Amino acid sequence: xxxxxxxxxxxxxxxxxxxxxxxxxxxxxxxxxxxxxxxxxxxxxxxxxxxxxxxxxxxxxxxxxxxxxxxxxxxxxxxxxxxxxxxxxxxxxxxxxxxxxxxxxxxxxxxx
Ligand code: AMP
Ligand code: ZN
Numbered sequence: 001x002x003x004x005x006x007x008x009x010x011x012x013x014x015x016x017x018x019x020x021x022x023x024x025x026x027x028x029x030x031x032x033x034x035x036x037x038x039x040x041x042x043x044x045x046x047x048x049x050x051x052x053x054x055x056x057x058x059x060x061x062x063x064x065x066x067x068x069x070x071x072x073x074x075x076x077x078x079x080x081x082x083x084x085x086x087x088x089x090x091x092x093x094x095x096x097x098x099x100x101x102x103x104x105x106x107x108x109x110x111x112x
Contacts, residue, residue: 006042006098020071024063027071027103036106037075037082041067048097050088064101077105 008014009028016028019039030038043060047053053061065084072078082105087094 002046004046004096004098006040006096006100007046010042010044020067020074022063022067024060025067027067030102034102035083035104037077037104039071039103041071041101041103042098047099049094049099050086053099061099068101068103071103072105075105080105 002008002011005014009016010026016026018026018028020027020041024044025041026044027039027041030040041064043057043064045060047057047060050061068082068084072082082103085102085104086099087102
């Protein structure tokens with residue numbers, strides 16, 4: 001089994017509070033929230049980082065943004081808005097090397 005924590009969540013080997021799922025994407029609550037609503041959106045397929053992204057990964061990352069739209073609508077932020085953040089590499093603050101989109105909502109500027 002992979003030692004990637006987000007692959008383990010996708011495989012239901014690690015616990016997570018799941019907010020959204022489709023065939024390509026899983027979204028679950030961040031366990032150290034930086035905003036009143038903080039959800040991580042991950043592709044089910046392991047892609048380490050935007051810095052490792054290839055042409056064939058474009059669709060699945062687009063699907064992450066469609067999941068963000070669905071979350072925004074489901075959670076009542078379609079009008080109020082939210083912040084989407086992707087950290088890339090060491091100086092970009094990336095800690096987990098399975099690409100993910102932070103969905104931050106519920107406060108002014110929705111987190112740092
Ligand atoms: P990043 O700095 O962009 O790599 O963000 C990684 C995020 O994953 C952080 O906000 C962590 O709080 C979060 N995180 C790490 N492990 C877990 C986990 N097992 N369940 C939920 N969130 C996690
Ligand atoms: Zn992974």
